[in-house]
């Protein structure tokens with residue numbers, strides 16, 4: 001487990017989940033996972049394919065219930081940004097935000113939509129159809145929808161998977177700005193470089209268990225400063241569970 005335990009914040013974590021277990025039939029996707037994120041912190045959930053990242057985030061977001069364990073914050077206080085943009089390509093950027101603000105019962109929706117357009121760098125594209133934006137622009141709309149209710153915690157499932165390096169950079173300026181404003185930002189990725197660059201803390205998930213929880217530099221230290229090698233070593237050291245055929 002953790003080489004370095006997270007430093008406790010004086011006000012307690014913005015998000016804490018304990019002992020999360022999730023089974024799909026005979027397959028156990030999560031074996032009692034405990035995670036936390038502080039206000040202002042960017043946390044990467046890093047793991048290979050099938051490690052349980054999406055399952056973990058969807059439990060944290062309240063999209064499905066755990067078989068055991070608990071999440072210490074109501075789902076309505078958690079912003080969720082799915083991997084596939086869940087926005088309407090044939091509506092304008094502003095219409096999308098207005099629609100989701102209405103569905104979410106966001107108080108003072110028009111002002112909130114205008115603020116999100118500005119924060120996401122979309123104010124000058126507000127009248128454009130979402131389908132006419134670049135992949136990066138569409139992803140920023142996707143993130144803005146998840147933030148409409150101004151949640152203190154934001155969860156993003158592989159937010160930059162389909163973005164080129166420039167779009168990725170722009171989106172991360174937006175996301176790190178959210179953390180600087182005091183939100184906890186938790187994202188899943190299998191990109192070690194992205195976790196190293198943007199996360200304050202990395203939670204490595206392997207086969208449904210936490211194999212490491214601490215700053216990226218502390219993990220890198222286990223392999224002479226090479227985070228990629230440290231991650232691969234960690235994954236290889238973890239013996240997969242025996243699953244019934």
Ligand SMILES: Nc1ncnc2c1ncn2[C@@H]1O[C@H](COP(=O)(O)OP(=O)(O)OP(=O)(O)O)[C@@H](O)[C@H]1O
Nearest residue numbers: 024027029047048049050051052053054055056190
């Ligand atoms: N709805 C489901 N029904 C059955 N098995 C599932 C379901 N969702 C996930 N699984 C299984 O649970 C395990 C964890 O899957 P999950 O999608 O959470 O991992 P992941 O780390 O997000 O993977 P990826 O990086 O490929 O998206 C995998 O073995 C997957 O096959």
